[in-house]
Amino acid sequence: MIDVIFFGKTYYFIFFANFAVYSWAIYQIAFSTQTTIMKPLQAKLSKYTAPQEAKAAGVYPYFRAISSEQDPEVTINGKRVLMFGSNCYTGLVNDPRIKEAAINAIKKYGTGCAGSPFLNGTLDLHKQLEARIAEYIGKEDVMIYSTGFGVNLGVVSTLTGREDYILWDEQDHASIIEGRRLSFSQSLKYKHNDMESLEKQLMKCDPNKIKLIVTDGVFSMEGDVANLPGIVELAKKYNATVMVDEAHSIGVFGEGGRGVCNHFGVTDDVDLVMGTFSKSFASLGGFIATDKEITNFLRHHSRSYIFTASITPASTAAALKAIDLMIEEPERQENLWKLTNRALDGFRSRGFEIGNTSTPIIPLYIRDNFKTFAITRDLLEEGIFVNPVVSPAVAPQDTLIRFSLMATHTPAQVDEALEKITKVFKKYGIIE
Numbered sequence: 001m002i003d004v005i006f007f008g009k010t011y012y013f014i015f016f017a018n019f020a021v022y023s024w025a026i027y028q029i030a031f032s033t034q035t036t037i038m039k040p041l042q043a044k045l046s047k048y049t050a051p052q053e054a055k056a057a058g059v060y061p062y063f064r065a066i067s068s069e070q071d072p073e074v075t076i077n078g079k080r081v082l083m084f085g086s087n088c089y090t091g092l093v094n095d096p097r098i099k100e101a102a103i104n105a106i107k108k109y110g111t112g113c114a115g116s117p118f119l120n121g122t123l124d125l126h127k128q129l130e131a132r133i134a135e136y137i138g139k140e141d142v143m144i145y146s147t148g149f150g151v152n153l154g155v156v157s158t159l160t161g162r163e164d165y166i167l168w169d170e171q172d173h174a175s176i177i178e179g180r181r182l183s184f185s186q187s188l189k190y191k192h193n194d195m196e197s198l199e200k201q202l203m204k205c206d207p208n209k210i211k212l213i214v215t216d217g218v219f220s221m222e223g224d225v226a227n228l229p230g231i232v233e234l235a236k237k238y239n240a241t242v243m244v245d246e247a248h249s250i251g252v253f254g255e256g257g258r259g260v261c262n263h264f265g266v267t268d269d270v271d272l273v274m275g276t277f278s279k280s281f282a283s284l285g286g287f288i289a290t291d292k293e294i295t296n297f298l299r300h301h302s303r304s305y306i307f308t309a310s311i312t313p314a315s316t317a318a319a320l321k322a323i324d325l326m327i328e329e330p331e332r333q334e335n336l337w338k339l340t341n342r343a344l345d346g347f348r349s350r351g352f353e354i355g356n357t358s359t360p361i362i363p364l365y366i367r368d369n370f371k372t373f374a375i376t377r378d379l380l381e382e383g384i385f386v387n388p389v390v391s392p393a394v395a396p397q398d399t400l401i402r403f404s405l406m407a408t409h410t411p412a413q414v415d416e417a418l419e420k421i422t423k424v425f426k427k428y429g430i431i432e
Contacts, residue, residue: 060373071091082413087404097325105318150175156176172245346418363401369391
C-alpha cells in the first residue's frame with residue numbers, strides 16, 4: 001500500500017496511474033470491436049456460404065487444379081483423369097505446331113502488347129489474323145477482341161439505341177445477356193429456339209426501328225443447335241438484323257469447321273458472326289465478322305474493345321495456325337462427329353436424359369443440385385472429369401452434368417467414360 005500523505009501527491013499518482021490503465025483498457029475494447037464489426041459490403045457478402053457448405057459436405061466441384069496439358073487425358077493430384085470437360089472441340093490445344101507458332105511469335109513480338117488496339121496495341125500480326133478470319137468466315141471485315149465475352153459485351157451493348165430493340169433467346173450465353181443489360185435498347189426475350197415466340201416479339205417492334213436478333217449458334221449448356229433458317233426467314237420478313245454467336249460451333253459444323261451459319265448456308269443472311277479463340281482455335285480472344293460499316297462504328301465506340309489490351313502475340317499466332325489446321329485436316333472434324341455419335345447413342349441406349357442435343361456437348365440431366373455435385377466428385381474419383389451445371393446457371397429442376405468431346409479422344413476413352421458414368425448415375429438412382 002502506497003502512503004497517501006505528502007500533500008496528496010501520492011494520491012494523485014495513483015489516480016493518474018489508474019486512469020492510464022482504464023484508458024488503455026477502453027482503447028483495447030474499442031479496437032477489438034472495430035476489427036470485428038464488418039462494413040456493409042462484407043456483412044452482406046458474408047451471408048453467401050454456398051461454397052463453404054459444399055466444401056464441408058465434400059462435394060465442392062470447382063477450381064480443380066490440372067498439372068498437365070489439356071489433352072483427352074490430364075493429371076490431377078498425380079492421378080490420370082480422362083478429360084470430358086474441355087471446350088477445345090478440335091483437340092488442337094496441345095498440338096506441337098500450335099505451340100511452335102506461339103513460341104515464334106513471342107520471340108519476335110514479346111509476351112504482350114501493353115495497350116489496346118485503339119492506341120498502341122495493334123500488331124501487323126493482328127491485321128493478318130483479322131484478314132484471315134474474314135476470308136475464312138466469308139465476311140467483309142473482322143475485329144479482334146481480347147476475349148469472346150468481351151466481343152458480346154462490346155457489340156451487343158453498342159450497336160443499338162434507346163428506341164431500338166434487342167431480341168434474344170432465353171438460353172443465350174451470359175455474355176450476350178450482359179451486353180443486353182448494358183444497352184439502352186428495349187429488350188425482348190423469346191422462348192428457347194421457338195420461332196413462334198420470336199415472331200410475336202418482332203410484331204411488338206416499331207417497324208422503322210432497328211431490331212437486333214442475337215442467338216447462340218450452338219447453345220453451350222444444352223448442346224442443341226439454333227434454328228438459323230427460321231431466324232433468317234423472320235429477319236427478312238421484319239427487316240431485322242441477325243447476330244450469331246459461333247463460339248461452340250466453329251470447328252464442329254460447316255466446311256472446314258466454319259460453323260453453323262456455313263452449315264445452314266445462311267452466312268450471307270447473318271449480319272454479324274461472333275467467334276472465340278478459346279475453344280476450337282486453341283488460344284484466347286474473340287472476334288466479330290461483319291461488314292465495314294459496322295466495324296467502323298464498333299472500332300470507335302465499343303468500350304470492351306477500346307479500353308482493353310490486345311490479345312497477346314502468342315494467342316494471335318496460335319489462332320492463325322489453328323485456322324490452317326482446321327482446313328487442312330478435315331479428318332479431325334470427321335473423327336469428332338464419329339465420337340459424338342458414339343457417345344450420343346451410348347447415353348441414349350443406357351437410359352440417360354440428354355435433351356435435344358445433337359452436338360459434342362451432351363447434357364446429362366440430374367435435376368438436383370446436391371446430386372450433381374456428388375456425382376461430379378464421384379466421377380473424378382473414377383478418373384472422369386466432367387463439369388457440373390447447377391442453379392442459378394440453370395433452373396434448379398434442370399441441373400446437369402456437361403459432357404463434351406474433343407476430336408482427339410479415342411473410341412476406347414469414350415467407352416470407358418460411358419461405363420463409369422453409367423455406374424455412378426445408377427448409384428444415385430438417376431438411371432435404372
